[in-house]
Amino acid sequence: MRVKINVAGIVQGVGFRPFVYRIAVRNGLAGYVRNRGDAGVEILLEGKEQRIQSFLRDLKEKKPPLAHVHDVIKTPLTGKNEHADFTIYKSSEETELSGSVIPPDIAICNDCLRELRDPKDPRHDYFFITCTNCGPRFTIIERLPYDRENTTMHEFPMCNFCQKEYTDPLNRRFHAQTVACPACGPKAYLTTNSGEHVQHADPVREAGRLLSEGAILAVKGYGGFHVAASATQDEPLQALRRAKHRRAKPFAIMARSLEAAKGFAEVTSKEEALMASYARPVVLLNKRDDYALSPSVAPGLHNVGVMLPYTGLHYMLFDRVDDVAFVMTSANPPNRPIVKDNDEALRTLGATVDYFLFHNRKIAYRCDDSVLRVHGARPSFIRRSRGYAPAPIMLKEKARRCLVGLGGELNNTACVLSANKAFISQHIGDVENVETRAFLQEATNHLIRLTNSHVDTVACELHPKFTTTRLAQDLAEQNGWQLIQVQHHHAHVAALMMEHAVDELVGITCDGYGYGVDGGAWGGEILFCTRESAGFKRLAHLEPQPLLGGDVATRYPLRIAAGILSKKVNVEPWLLERSERLLHGETEAKLILQQLQKGVGVTSTTSCGRVLDAVSAVLGVCYERTYEGEPAIKLESAAVKGKDALNMKPIIDGNVLDTTQMLHAVFENLGKVSVADLAYSAHAYLARGLASLAAEKALEQGVKAVGFSGGAASNQILAGVMRRTVEAAGLRFLVHEAVPPGDGGVSFGQAVVGGFFRV
Ligand SMILES: [Zn+2]
Ligand SMILES: [Zn+2]
Numbered sequence: 001m002r003v004k005i006n007v008a009g010i011v012q013g014v015g016f017r018p019f020v021y022r023i024a025v026r027n028g029l030a031g032y033v034r035n036r037g038d039a040g041v042e043i044l045l046e047g048k049e050q051r052i053q054s055f056l057r058d059l060k061e062k063k064p065p066l067a068h069v070h071d072v073i074k075t076p077l078t079g080k081n082e083h084a085d086f087t088i089y090k091s092s093e094e095t096e097l098s099g100s101v102i103p104p105d106i107a108i109c110n111d112c113l114r115e116l117r118d119p120k121d122p123r124h125d126y127f128f129i130t131c132t133n134c135g136p137r138f139t140i141i142e143r144l145p146y147d148r149e150n151t152t153m154h155e156f157p158m159c160n161f162c163q164k165e166y167t168d169p170l171n172r173r174f175h176a177q178t179v180a181c182p183a184c185g186p187k188a189y190l191t192t193n194s195g196e197h198v199q200h201a202d203p204v205r206e207a208g209r210l211l212s213e214g215a216i217l218a219v220k221g222y223g224g225f226h227v228a229a230s231a232t233q234d235e236p237l238q239a240l241r242r243a244k245h246r247r248a249k250p251f252a253i254m255a256r257s258l259e260a261a262k263g264f265a266e267v268t269s270k271e272e273a274l275m276a277s278y279a280r281p282v283v284l285l286n287k288r289d290d291y292a293l294s295p296s297v298a299p300g301l302h303n304v305g306v307m308l309p310y311t312g313l314h315y316m317l318f319d320r321v322d323d324v325a326f327v328m329t330s331a332n333p334p335n336r337p338i339v340k341d342n343d344e345a346l347r348t349l350g351a352t353v354d355y356f357l358f359h360n361r362k363i364a365y366r367c368d369d370s371v372l373r374v375h376g377a378r379p380s381f382i383r384r385s386r387g388y389a390p391a392p393i394m395l396k397e398k399a400r401r402c403l404v405g406l407g408g409e410l411n412n413t414a415c416v417l418s419a420n421k422a423f424i425s426q427h428i429g430d431v432e433n434v435e436t437r438a439f440l441q442e443a444t445n446h447l448i449r450l451t452n453s454h455v456d457t458v459a460c461e462l463h464p465k466f467t468t469t470r471l472a473q474d475l476a477e478q479n480g481w482q483l484i485q486v487q488h489h490h491a492h493v494a495a496l497m498m499e500h501a502v503d504e505l506v507g508i509t510c511d512g513y514g515y516g517v518d519g520g521a522w523g524g525e526i527l528f529c530t531r532e533s534a535g536f537k538r539l540a541h542l543e544p545q546p547l548l549g550g551d552v553a554t555r556y557p558l559r560i561a562a563g564i565l566s567k568k569v570n571v572e573p574w575l576l577e578r579s580e581r582l583l584h585g586e587t588e589a590k591l592i593l594q595q596l597q598k599g600v601g602v603t604s605t606t607s608c609g610r611v612l613d614a615v616s617a618v619l620g621v622c623y624e625r626t627y628e629g630e631p632a633i634k635l636e637s638a639a640v641k642g643k644d645a646l647n648m649k650p651i652i653d654g655n656v657l658d659t660t661q662m663l664h665a666v667f668e669n670l671g672k673v674s675v676a677d678l679a680y681s682a683h684a685y686l687a688r689g690l691a692s693l694a695a696e697k698a699l700e701q702g703v704k705a706v707g708f709s710g711g712a713a714s715n716q717i718l719a720g721v722m723r724r725t726v727e728a729a730g731l732r733f734l735v736h737e738a739v740p741p742g743d744g745g746v747s748f749g750q751a752v753v754g755g756f757f758r759v
């Protein structure tokens, strides 16, 4: 019997062909396997039918962990058998087809971990042990095809032992481009903060010991440097905060094991699965009541970002110490991307750390850790990067054109949309200066090259002054590409629509800021979007509220609170009492009061984030934003154990949800109702108000679903209350699962509008 099998999905660069070879040989079949670029992998089998059936079972049940099979098509062939044995064909065309798939970096597999621990194994204690099923991919690939000479492993010629495994189709390291051992692979070494070598036979474990003793280290990993420190001692963390000018932003930590994480955080089965997955993201976990890590890890928050070790090196850091976890935060100087080169690290981190744990393999492309949280059973991306990028989001249909979306300003990514694949870049960060603009441009070019995409259009924000808008204009001019500008919240809703394959949607988008079509500051919007139109309808929004002093108000939320409250009460005594919470104290408070009276220097915003900020300031939860979203994030933490004590009825005037009376009610109940209950009540009011308004509009328009997007959709309380309200109205409630709800998903949404909507 002869049969041709086409397998589509993520089946290249993940050890799929060697796997097919092994199961074909094991089942006594002849034929071949080869890559067909965009079309996946093609297999020809010759042999007894029973054996082919057994092969197909193996194909389904034993596939390599990194492979994702989307489709298997079997075509019986006629004619005589032509093959005496089974062969892996190396196809030259594989990189010429567009939409090639580059696997993300993957955590060490259990087989490698076992060998790392086995004193009899040649790779015993080797910090960079990997195989076809694990190790770095995206961060070491300089160009295609994915062969060793095109990766940063080309500087490490294989020894005979590694070479033998690399060329043995029955070995787990057959064609594993990262294969290496202590004899031939990258080496780790320890230096002081000025780069002087510290001689030690076991530099990795020595680094772990130094961390445990309270030293601060920069540790080079797959996609960049981490700054690491003890997670239980205050002193090094305080020093680190001073050096990084990072007063309160939470640090991610690496726990030595899942059991260790359960000692300080609550871990649900879904969270456990996510943490242990091949992507090994940082997962936000609720702190346990007896949480005993340093309060400097995640100050003022109910949760903490935890990841598990994902390289041999990480596991070895914990070998000689008792620490349950180390702080492992991305090493990026203010407003700059994560540090990836050794000399750059010495230059920029030398003043922050005591030691460096280097290795001598170059990083081709930087990639930060991914961050998720789990809402019930659903994962929600805060940052989609290592372990995910640049694996494509598979869409149900093909885009009309091939385009790149450059995203917005904060927490940015780029997205290349090619046919039915959307390749979202690694986390780029805040694109506000030369360094981050260069990183965005480089990452975008690399993504286009790696995926062989023939881009003809570039999409960006409406905002005329954003760095990304200017970059898009430059690229359009240089390459003769068409330029499409997409409103920020429209992009959020479009992303949600494509993720769920719906043609129309009433979308609630809540975030800090998005440039509106009227030039105003939007951020609490209900939009009706349909694929039949390149535009959208703004159905409703939050009440516009005064933003005293523009950007200063986003840093000092007392200003927003004062602006809102002054519509109902005389805020003078209240504000003067808190004036030390402002940058310039009483002088500033008096100036604010004057401005309020005259109405000068006051712009307005419909942002949901700003309303949450105001509640946060009224409740005394947070008076100053030292990192993006801080007052609102802390307000959610304050509300977690609260209940809807005020149970306020949404006040809707036309298409506007009132927020003044809500804030006033919170203010009036200060001291009478607990902070937790007031914080929760404010969330519940906003969520119920927006959701009931959206549901009403959806029913009017005959739309069957309401969606929730924007950075505030990471907020579990808002998302939970909205879901109950929307579902009670008999409608579907859609949230993001594959794409970040925050601005990391905007590039994808922009590409979607350009590629799928009627323009
Ligand atoms: Zn492995
Ligand atoms: Zn070797």
Ligand SMILES: [Zn+2]
Pocket: 488, 492, 511, 512, 513, 514, 710, 711, 742, 743
């Ligand atoms: Zn946004």
